[in-house]
Amino acid sequence: MAGEEQSQETELSNKQKIEIAKWFLLNSPAGEIQYVAKDIRSVLNDDNVYNIAASEAFPLYNKSHMIRLEMPGRIGDVLVTSFGELNENEYLDPRTAQVAIVDHVKQLCRELRPALDEELPSPYIEDYRCALDAEITKYVGEAYPKGVCSVYCISGKDVEEPGSDFELVVVISAARHSPQNFCNGSWRSIWNIEFKDELQVLEIKGRMQVGAHYFEEGNVQLDAKHECKDSTIFQAPDDCAVALTNIIRHHETEYLASLQASYSNLPDTTFKVLIRLGMSWENLHKNCSRYLVKKNQVRTSEGSFQLHVPYSRGITLCNLALQEISQKNLELENKIPQKKVYGMFF
Structure with a gap:
């Protein structure tokens, strides 16, 4: 019977295999794409399919993670x-x-x-870019021991004198990879700065992203994002650089402090609430089943594909485990009437 079911499964086309392989590569945690690529190459057992997937996925991953x-x-x-x-x-x-x-x-x-x-900005723009780069480099050296930064002109690089608008972008990237200790982490921030000459103002938009992966005796990932806005006055290159660096330092320090505070409070707030929360195991079982079936599908530009063994086996195992928990919970409730059984779902 099982053999007949397996024989009826439709073999994935090479195009579908490429899309699925790309999905796994692009969703690799920071600093771990080479490990994922090695496993995918082994599973595919087809160098041509792997090379196509890798050639398309790696550039996107590298730019996204700002390596x-x-x-x-x-x-x-x-x-x-x-x-x-x-x-x-x-x-x-x-x-x-x-x-x-x-x-x-x-x-x-x-x-x-x-x-x-x-390919380079004009001397006028370079004065602003270079001054900002020097200040940001000093800040990154103090704040991120393994951090790297760069300042680009992405608009108006040919402006030769005052009177026109232009835009710079500050990019900060820092990573700490420690696979021997089962953890990796990364910081990425992008700061778009519009120099508006007529208004004599600088408008700043920031995007920050923190990623972490801890995989000792479990598998926990963090992907936190934050956006902010600010402004300052248009000044000479050196003065602009100092003002902009202070603004960036303020927002990044504030965001990191808020992250640290929120996770420091988890044991005393969120976890305690969860421990005291009455859990409806029957509803949990239904919701988890729907969620896992949905997660078991890989959505790509080629459509949605159901992952077969060994990937889909996790759904069956999880369902069986939840059924067993529900049964034990029901038996316990029958023995202890008028009392709720509490639990935490991870």
Whole structure:
């Protein structure tokens, strides 16, 4: 019977396998895509399918996580971001005026070339960019021991004198990878700064993202995001740089403090509430079943695909476990009438 059911399963096409492989690669925790890629390559057992999936997924992952790559000659690090992307494999490092040619799949910087004049901002814009880069570099060195930053001009780079608007973006990336201790973490922040000459104001929009993965005796992931806005007055390059760095420092410090406070209070607030919460095991069983069946499908541009053994086996095992818990809970309630049984769902 089981053999007949397995024979009726439709074999995935290569296009579907590529989409599923890309989904797993793109959802890898920070710093762990190479481990995931190794397992996917083994499961696929088809180098052609794997190479296509990897060539499409790695560039997206690297830019999303804003990874740092050491440049040849140890002259510094280049950040792989969409802001410095010149083409598929070339990324500008504004600080050194060099263009890094990278291998996305191996996550290496292969070689360098000098940036062309048209790839760099005008001297007027460079004064603001360079001053801000210097201040941000000092701040990142103090706040993030393994952090890297870069400042790009993403609009108005050809402006030669006062009278026109332009936009800079500050990118900060820091990561701490410690697989031997079963944990990895990352910090990413992007600060868009619009220099509005007519209004003599600088408008700032910030996006911060914290990721963490702890996998000793369990599997816990954190993905926290925060956005904010601020403004300051248009000044000389050095004064603008100091003011902008102070604003960025304030918002990032405030956000990190709020994160630390909220998680420090978990044992005394959230967990205690959960422990005292009356749990309806029957409803929990139904909701978990629906959730797991939904999660068991991989949605891609090619449609939704049901994952078969060994992935789908987790749903059956979870359902059986919940049924057993529900039965034990029912038996206990029958023995102790007029009392609720409490529990915590992880």
